Amino acid sequence: MGVGRRMKKQGPPPPLDESLVSRKRKDIPAEAPNGQSKKRRTSQDTLTAKPKKTVATRSSALKPANSAAKKTTKGSFGNGKVSQTEKGRPNEVRKRAGKKAPLPLPPAEADDDESPEDVLEGEDMDRAEEDGVEEDEPSDADVQDLNGLGSDASDVEDGDDFLGLDSDVVDTDEEAPKQGMWSDDEDDEDAAEKLTAANIEGLSRRLDMRKAIEEAEAQAELEESAMQTNIAGDRPKVLDDEAEDEDQAGRPSLLAPDLQLLRTRITETIRVLDDFSKLAEPGRSRAEYTAQLIKDICAYYSYSPFLAEKLFNLFPPREAFAFFEANETPRPLVIRTNTLRTHRRELAQKLINRGVTLEPVGKWSKVGLQVFESQVPLGATPEYLAGHYILQAASSFLPVMALAPQEHERILDMAAAPGGKTTYMAALMKNTGCVFANDANKSRAKGLIGNIHRLGVKNTIVCNYDAMEFPRVIGGFDRVLLDAPCSGTGVIAKDASVKTNKTPTDFLRLPHLQKNLLLAAIDSVDHASKTGGYIVYSTCSVTVEENEQVVQYALNKRPNIKLVSTGLTFGKEGFVSYMGKKFSPSMKETRRYYPHAYNVDGFFVAKFKKTGPTPAGAVNAPATGGVKANGAVKASDEEVVDRTPVTADEGDGTEGDFGGWDEEEDNVYIERARKAALRRKGKDPRALMKGKAGSGKQAGTVDEAEKVTAEKVDGEVAAQEEERGRLSVKENAVGKAPKERSGTEVAAASNTKVKRRAMVSR
Numbered sequence: 169m170g171v172g173r174r175m176k177k178q179g180p181p182p183p184l185d186e187s188l189v190s191r192k193r194k195d196i197p198a199e200a201p202n203g204q205s206k207k208r209r210t211s212q213d214t215l216t217a218k219p220k221k222t223v224a225t226r227s228s229a230l231k232p233a234n235s236a237a238k239k240t241t242k243g244s245f246g247n248g249k250v251s252q253t254e255k256g257r258p259n260e261v262r263k264r265a266g267k268k269a270p271l272p273l274p275p276a277e278a279d280d281d282e283s284p285e286d287v288l289e290g291e292d293m294d295r296a297e298e299d300g301v302e303e304d305e306p307s308d309a310d311v312q313d314l315n316g317l318g319s320d321a322s323d324v325e326d327g328d329d330f331l332g333l334d335s336d337v338v339d340t341d342e343e344a345p346k347q348g349m350w351s352d353d354e355d356d357e358d359a360a361e362k363l364t365a366a367n368i369e370g371l372s373r374r375l376d377m378r379k380a381i382e383e384a385e386a387q388a389e390l391e392e393s394a395m396q397t398n399i400a401g402d403r404p405k406v407l408d409d410e411a412e413d414e415d416q417a418g419r420p421s422l423l424a425p426d427l428q429l430l431r432t433r434i435t436e437t438i439r440v441l442d443d444f445s446k447l448a449e450p451g452r453s454r455a456e457y458t459a460q461l462i463k464d465i466c467a468y469y470s471y472s473p474f475l476a477e478k479l480f481n482l483f484p485p486r487e488a489f490a491f492f493e494a495n496e497t498p499r500p501l502v503i504r505t506n507t508l509r510t511h512r513r514e515l516a517q518k519l520i521n522r523g524v525t526l527e528p529v530g531k532w533s534k535v536g537l538q539v540f541e542s543q544v545p546l547g548a549t550p551e552y553l554a555g556h557y558i559l560q561a562a563s564s565f566l567p568v569m570a571l572a573p574q575e576h577e578r579i580l581d582m583a584a585a586p587g588g589k590t591t592y593m594a595a596l597m598k599n600t601g602c603v604f605a606n607d608a609n610k611s612r613a614k615g616l617i618g619n620i621h622r623l624g625v626k627n628t629i630v631c632n633y634d635a636m637e638f639p640r641v642i643g644g645f646d647r648v649l650l651d652a653p654c655s656g657t658g659v660i661a662k663d664a665s666v667k668t669n670k671t672p673t674d675f676l677r678l679p680h681l682q683k684n685l686l687l688a689a690i691d692s693v694d695h696a697s698k699t700g701g702y703i704v705y706s707t708c709s710v711t712v713e714e715n716e717q718v719v720q721y722a723l724n725k726r727p728n729i730k731l732v733s734t735g736l737t738f739g740k741e742g743f744v745s746y747m748g749k750k751f752s753p754s755m756k757e758t759r760r761y762y763p764h765a766y767n768v769d770g771f772f773v774a775k776f777k778k779t780g781p782t783p784a785g786a787v788n789a790p791a792t793g794g795v796k797a798n799g800a801v802k803a804s805d806e807e808v809v810d811r812t813p814v815t816a817d818e819g820d821g822t823e824g825d826f827g828g829w830d831e832e833e834d835n836v837y838i839e840r841a842r843k844a845a846l847r848r849k850g851k852d853p854r855a856l857m858k859g860k861a862g863s864g865k866q867a868g869t870v871d872e873a874e875k876v877t878a879e880k881v882d883g884e885v886a887a888q889e890e891e892r893g894r895l896s897v898k899e900n901a902v903g904k905a906p907k908e909r910s911g912t913e914v915a916a917a918s919n920t921k922v923k924r925r926a927m928v929s930r
């Protein structure tokens with residue numbers, strides 16, 4: 169495998185406090201480093217510019233002695249790839265703009281039809297090979313971004329819930345004293361020097377290229393922004409004239425937007441919003457500028473207006489820009505050492521020998537390795553096949569680190585496929601105790617089994633339930649991880665379809681599901697666990713609806729939980745208020761991760777401690793039936809169906825503005841589900857409704873707009889229920905042949921249903 173797109177795109181976006189544009193302007197020397205005078209870059213130049221040449225020249229100017237760097241720079245970047253200006257822009261926009269050479273999508277991405285709800289880890293071999301099409305250039309900050317994070321790593325390892333981590337991780341640490349590039353307690357100096365020497369050429373080459381390219385990019389950007397056609401003086405004129413967007417007949421213009429002008433206008437609008445009183449045109453409001461900015465962001469990055477606005481509202485304008493920019497470049501390729509099979513140092517040495525350039529992901533992790541270049545497909549090396557590592561996004565380490573599973577504990581991973589987190593947990597637990605790895609999607613659960621086998625995990629039982637059925641299936645866990653299905657707004661760099669395929673309905677449907685799953689997670693934990701009693705909720709989404717709002721709902725519904733520190737050494741605090749809504753002050757214990765801030769996928773992590781028993785009337789209390797985690801069957805095996813109505817979500821004064829249920833919305837859900845059930849039984853709900861007094865009254869309580877949304881949501885919920893029903897029926901019908909059972913499975917699943925559905929990790 170050559171130098172791939174992903175591997176080249178290791179660089180983070182610029183730091184938050186220095187915008188892309190202003191930072192580069194600041195840093196740019198008056199004259200190009202090689203003494204060439206500045207040349208204005210036209211849009212045609214931009215598209216045809218050969219980074220190879222620029223990079224090589226600037227690189228040699230920066231470091232004339234480094235011929236190796238020059239040579240590799242040519243090899244790596246000199247394939248007639250597109251310039252920075254064009255990089256990362258959606259193809260369709262480029263096409264619309266009539267540009268000469270549309271940037272091809274890498275085949276793996278183009279073919280990837282899995283939604284972020286489905287695939288968050290990159291375990292397949294294909295993923296490791298999805299490189300090699302688009303060029304990018306790392307920036308100076310790139311190593312620091314992952315490496316520099318959590319430099320107070322000792323806190324992580326020694327902190328409350330991380331007490332066990334040091335001993336849990338079978339890493340070089342136990343055997344070896346300190347060394348620089350590797351963890352403090354890793355390797356002796358000689359060994360590490362060898363590793364570093366083997367790696368050093370690649371690393372220094374990368375640094376050279378990064379520096380050179382950033383300079384070239386900054387220069388180009390400066391020149392571009394100088395090409396302003398509609399910006400004059402101190403008060404830039406950036407607001408659209410109505411007529412500009414319409415043709416002569418008043419229809420929306422079909423002309424392709426000029427991307428350079430759009431970008432310039434975006435940066436200028438941000439500048440105005442940063443210093444509104446000084447820079448705004450007289451008589452124009454902030455709202456007008458914001459609307460213009462969102463509109464330009466939609467055009468430039470190809471977002472739906474709905475999602476662009478939702479994401480924009482999470483940040484101040486300048487930071488929002490950094491976020492949208494960061495979504496255009498992939499995050500670093502990271503592998504997690506499987507400490508059940510090897511040590512990180514050993515693994516690194518073997519991979520370096522195979523031509524992989526890598527280094528530890530940062531002090532905050534003892535098992536992560538960030539890969540910069542590879543001569544081999546990382547999903548097909550002997551070490552990969554032998555289960556020595558898994559390709560896993562750095563952000564996806566975080567929920568497991570927060571959960572901090574301990575040896576000999578019983579853990580539930582409610583939505584586990586494809587198993588990146590399950591297998592990490594098993595490694596931390598040194599294959600002791602028991603992990604129930606559940607996923608509602610049967611085919612994904614099979615992939616999970618594959619990873620479990622490859623990585624040598626032996627303490628895990630895979631099962632295939634709708635997680636809402638917990639704890640009726642089995643409860644009493646020491647810790648539960650709910651890595652919830654979500655909209656994937658944190659992983660847009662991996663799946664650009666999120667930009668346009670999410671609708672308002674998704675942000676009703678998903679939080680509804682997430683809230684239910686979180687209650688089930690909480691109710692599945694044994695509050696009296698001697699070692700645990702913790703729940704971690706995580707998503708790869710950055711929206712408030714799927715994160716703080718879900719957490720707040722759980723806090724409202726379960727007085728027997730409290731938010732506690734995640735123990736993670738980096739991450740931004742969760743919102744305690746958002747757009748006029750208030751959340752619990754303890755929400756600051758939750759952590760938000762953004763691509764532009766940490767060069768990791770967008771993520772959210774919340775950790776709860778369960779402080780008391782599940783309230784008697786709780787929806788998911790394992791009152792009847794089910795088994796405890798220790799395998800003891802409860803007195804009655806009768807099926808418990810969750811019929812608890814959901815209550816007010818917003819504005820009832822007692823539960824806060826977020827986190828509760830919207831009673832009307834839920835009445836509609838319930839009503840629709842009832843109708844769907846009737847239809848399934850072959851009855852016509854409308855005929856039945858006619859006879860019922862009050863049914864019209866209920867319909868009258870929901871206004872038309874709500875009705876339309878509710879119709880849609882309920883249609884989807886009903887379809888989902890139907891699908892789940894089918895899944896469950898199918899599974900029960902299929903059952904499991906005796907040969908598929910292992911001792912572990914049989915011992916742990918004394919409940920017939922569990923036995924039927926559990927798939928085995930041998």
Ligand SMILES: C[S@@+](CC[C@H](N)C(=O)[O-])C[C@H]1O[C@@H](n2cnc3c(N)ncnc32)[C@H](O)[C@@H]1O
Nearest residue numbers: 583584585586587588589608609634635651653
């Ligand atoms: C974010 S992914 C999980 C990723 C996984 N934790 C990992 O680290 O590899 C969400 C998963 O939830 C599963 N899922 C969706 N709805 C579910 C439900 N009601 N019960 C259980 N699992 C569900 C999906 O099939 C998907 O695999």
